[in-house]
Amino acid sequence: MTEPAVVVDHVSKKFRLFKESNRSLKSVAMRGRSVHEDFWAVRDVSFTVPQGSTFGLIGRNGSGKSTLLKTLAKILYPDRGTISSTGRLAAMLEVGSGFHPELSGRENIYLNGSILGLSRKQISARLDEIIDFSEVGDFIDQPVKNYSSGMYVRLGFSIAITVRPDILVVDEVLAVGDSAFQRKSAKKFEELRDGGRTVILVTHSMANIRNMCDHVAWLDRGKLVRVGEAKPVSAEYEEFMRSQ
Amino acid sequence: MTYFRELWASRELLLNLTMREITGRYKRTVLGQLWSLLNPLASMLVYTIVFGIIFRSDPGPGDPSGLDVFALWLLCGLLPFQFFQNAVNGGMGAIWANTALVKKVYFPRTNLVLAASFSAAFNWSIEMLILAAAVLVAGAFVLPFLPLVVVFMVLLVIMSTGIGLILAVVNVYFQDMQHIIGIALRLLMYLSPVVYPVSYVADRSANFGPIVGDITLLQIYELNPLERFISVFRQLLYDNRLPDMSDTLWCLAWTIVFAVVGILVFKANEKKLAEML
Numbered sequence: 374m375t376e377p378a379v380v381v382d383h384v385s386k387k388f389r390l391f392k393e394s395n396r397s398l399k400s401v402a403m404r405g406r407s408v409h410e411d412f413w414a415v416r417d418v419s420f421t422v423p424q425g426s427t428f429g430l431i432g433r434n435g436s437g438k439s440t441l442l443k444t445l446a447k448i449l450y451p452d453r454g455t456i457s458s459t460g461r462l463a464a465m466l467e468v469g470s471g472f473h474p475e476l477s478g479r480e481n482i483y484l485n486g487s488i489l490g491l492s493r494k495q496i497s498a499r500l501d502e503i504i505d506f507s508e509v510g511d512f513i514d515q516p517v518k519n520y521s522s523g524m525y526v527r528l529g530f531s532i533a534i535t536v537r538p539d540i541l542v543v544d545e546v547l548a549v550g551d552s553a554f555q556r557k558s559a560k561k562f563e564e565l566r567d568g569g570r571t572v573i574l575v576t577h578s579m580a581n582i583r584n585m586c587d588h589v590a591w592l593d594r595g596k597l598v599r600v601g602e603a604k605p606v607s608a609e610y611e612e613f614m615r616s617q
Numbered sequence: 618m619t620y621f622r623e624l625w626a627s628r629e630l631l632l633n634l635t636m637r638e639i640t641g642r643y644k645r646t647v648l649g650q651l652w653s654l655l656n657p658l659a660s661m662l663v664y665t666i667v668f669g670i671i672f673r674s675d676p677g678p679g680d681p682s683g684l685d686v687f688a689l690w691l692l693c694g695l696l697p698f699q700f701f702q703n704a705v706n707g708g709m710g711a712i713w714a715n716t717a718l719v720k721k722v723y724f725p726r727t728n729l730v731l732a733a734s735f736s737a738a739f740n741w742s743i744e745m746l747i748l749a750a751a752v753l754v755a756g757a758f759v760l761p762f763l764p765l766v767v768v769f770m771v772l773l774v775i776m777s778t779g780i781g782l783i784l785a786v787v788n789v790y791f792q793d794m795q796h797i798i799g800i801a802l803r804l805l806m807y808l809s810p811v812v813y814p815v816s817y818v819a820d821r822s823a824n825f826g827p828i829v830g831d832i833t834l835l836q837i838y839e840l841n842p843l844e845r846f847i848s849v850f851r852q853l854l855y856d857n858r859l860p861d862m863s864d865t866l867w868c869l870a871w872t873i874v875f876a877v878v879g880i881l882v883f884k885a886n887e888k889k890l891a892e893m894l
Contacts, residue, residue, distance in 0.1 A: 388892070464722060475644035475645060476644070483633055489722065490724070492629055
């Protein structure tokens with residue numbers, strides 16, 4: 374057993390559901406005392422992600438896997454329990470968020486790279502690799518608002534994948550670009566794994582789970598149903614989904 | 618301490634976000650960066666005509682500089698005020714304007730507010746440089762006072778950022794805040810000695826006498842931190858003398874108060890921001 378990359382320890386996350394969703398002064402004044410319900414999106418989930426593994430989170434819609442992924446990415450914070458990780462963690466929950474439409478692709482690489490935690494020097498060293506991988510070619514010095522949607526996400530994906538963190542958290546962004554680009558991306562993920570890096574991903578595609586993951590955690594209604602080797606757990610999950 | 622260490626580690630991000638604010642804003646305009654100078658110039662023109670010529674606001678000549686140009690006197694107060702306005706407005710909206718980013722990527726959120734306020738500070742610095750040159754050309758020997766001007770500029774930037782940090786959090790919870798602050802800032806300009814000298818308020822206050830106990834109107838008026846800052850900038854740039862001791866101490870005190878409260882408020886709420894947006 375290798376050292377765990379991420380330890381999820383009895384994590385619960387609740388959301389408050391307000392009857393009136395807008396938070397204006399009026400609604401605060403009218404709300405009186407707590408007219409809200411607590412909704413536990415994730416309940417008491419514990420597991421460890423082994424170092425160097427590709428770890429999949431599976432479950433139906435609304436099972437809490439995206440919420441859990443966001444807590445792993447430090448965007449949300451657990452109400453109970455703790456998450457600890459060893460090494461640098463980067464999250465790719467949406468590609469190209471943080472692009473400034475008026476800035477050129479090149480300027481946006483520096484901007485986005487630093488948001489993901491890279492230094493200017495590191496970005497410069499990887500600049501050619503990013504531009505090359507994204508296939509945007511001569512458009513790199515154009516403002517990104519002129520990009521096609523495909524170019525936009527390809528550039529975003531290229532930056533994020535080039536960050537090369539110890540732990541990469543991914544939310545269904547594998548389906549970016551055309552099939553050739555998807556194959557290229559899948560290979561990039563394999564390279565990450567072969568380099569001993571940990572990847573945690575949420576996906577609905579069973580093909581992705583089979584091809585990429587060695588471990589999976591199955592969530593349902595915020596609770597952990599099963600965690601372990603990818604094959605038996607995903608087979609059980611598929612069985613369950615067919616019975617629905 | 619880990620908070621500051623993390624902030625320091627992300628200094629390149631702060632630089633990039635600030636550059637994004639500065640270069641992104643005027644990217645599609647013909648005049649580009651010049652727009653950031655045309656705005657204060659237009660205000661100067663309007664206020665000089667309305668308050669200098671029509672209402673005859675007369676601050677008197679600078680002592681000891683002997684300078685007697687209303688437009689320059691106005692700018693010594695107007696530029697710091699407009700910076701404050703831009704920094705507070707920008708800082709307040711920083712989290713809200715970057716919703717997509719805050720909900721998708723983790724990074725120290727303080728950077729967004731800092732970037733808004735630093736980009737305003739960048740524009741302000743250029744304006745102040747031009748103002749200093751203009752004052753110099755008009756015949757005031759301002760050079761020895763410029764280092765102190767820079768010191769007080771840094772203080773005002775810190776204070777505005779602190780206020781921006783507080784309002785950025787409040788604005789996420791109550792969207793009404795930006796409209797309230799929009800009105801408040803407009804009122805604040807007329808409650809600060811931007812278009813008229815403090816002496817006018819002092820005269821009224823002396824005529825009126827104390828309001829409650831020993832407290833005079835002037836004392837309440839001077840609680841406004843911007844009154845102190847504007848006075849200091851005028852003493853340095855327009856009068857060419859060292860700033861009043863009490864003004865200096867008040868500036869320092871307000872800066873510390875808002876910086877500390879701003880950091881504490883922001884730190885306490887930073888983790889909940891993504892959820893509340």
